[in-house]
Amino acid sequence: MSNSISIFFNLYLESGDETNLYQLKKWSDEVLAYGISPDEVVAIHRKALLSQSTKVSNSMVLALEILMTVMITYGTDFRQSLMIKEKQMELQTEIKKASKIQRKLLETKVPQTDYLEIGICHQPAHQLSGDLYHFNENNGGISVCLADVIGKGVPAALIMSMLKYAMLNTPDTIKSVNSLLSYLNDVTVEHLSENMFVTMFLGVYDKLNGSFKYSSAGHEIGFFYQAETGKSQDLYAKGLILGIQKEEVYREYEQMLQIGDIIIILSDGVTETRVADGFIERSELKRLINKYHCLPAQAIVDQVYHSLAALQDFKLYDDFTLIVLKRVR
CATH class of the missing domain: 1.10.1240.30 (KaiA/RbsU domain)
Structure with a gap:
């Protein structure tokens, strides 16, 4: 040269x-x-x-x-x-x-049933995601989990894998969502490094009576759309985020679902959609849910995602995870 x-x-x-x-x-x-x-x-x-x-x-x-x-x-x-x-x-x-390894480890099958439609949109902001979602179907119904690590990158990816492993190896003595959350909190406290925490939402839909029981560890508040009134309301739940202290007791909530009713679970990447004067208002999310409620669950998720993504020129600033459960029978 x-x-x-x-x-x-x-x-x-x-x-x-x-x-x-x-x-x-x-x-x-x-x-x-x-x-x-x-x-x-x-x-x-x-x-x-x-x-x-x-x-x-x-x-x-x-x-x-x-x-x-x-x-x-x-x-x-x-x-x-x-x-x-x-x-x-x-x-x-x-x-x-x-x-690639993370996607394989966190892979979960979305249940396909004739009584509950499930829609999911998961868009990581970076190559490694800090959001974890997981479904499990049994004879009684369907359980759903959505977690978000406070922190990103490789450490967050490792924590997600740890939580997924813990959920798959839950002791048989744990039956309720709040006791499962307490168990996962103890696991998190034991293995998590300092200054890293996890928010989590756990829910179980009972196909026999149409009830949705859920608990939250400091996770973003979701929504409940009631078909009879045509209105959306906050799916209120509170609890200490995972990783703070052991033997934390979490509260279990319950919401009954009629045909057409919808449960919306989300990560903060959804509510922190950026607009000109800050972040999107929760009222805008409710408006979108009400607008698209008649669509199948996956179509609702897709429409809401594209509407929000367009507001910030399709640039994600945080992991975006949106889950819709819609009772159809």
Whole structure:
């Protein structure tokens, strides 16, 4: 590479042919790719100039030596920047691998039943998601979980995997949603690092009596749409976020569902949709739910997501997870 630059540099000095100058410009575009530092470029320039038969003034030589000396420090920084760029590329490759593994570990099957429609939209803001959702179907009905780690990146991904493993290995003695939340809280306290916490919503729909029992650990408040009145209201629940203290007791709430009624569960990436003067109002979410309530559950989710995404030019600032449960029988 350096020999090629010298050749074309000499040819241009001797002939003044702009074809050789153009070739030098072409090589200069590849200097970064070949890792030639600025001081090396100046040294090549000096060597080519001194090799000319025409006498070069002493002041010109001194000027080039000064420039080369200055460029040595700059060249060191240049080489360091190349090393950092290479490490960043390696890190991106590792993150892509971790993202693929995370998706596999957190994979969950969305139940398909004739009594309850389920719609889900999960859009991570980055390659690694800080949101976890999970479904489980049994003879009695369907359970649903939505969790959000306060913190992102690899640590959040590891916490999600830990919680998923804990849910899949829950002791048989745990029967209610609030006792399960207490169990997961103890697991979180034991294994979570400092300054990292988890919000979580747990719910169970009973297909026999149409009840939806749920508990929350500091999670974003959802919504309940009542078909009879055509109105949406907050699905109120409160509780301490996971990871603060052991043996926390959580309250269990209950909401009865009639045919057409809808439960909406969401992460804060939904309520923190950005608009010109801040974040979207919850009243706007209620309006969208009321507008699309007659659609199937998945269509409701899709319409709400596209409506909110359009408000912020389809740029996500946080993980977006929206779940809709709609009783149809």
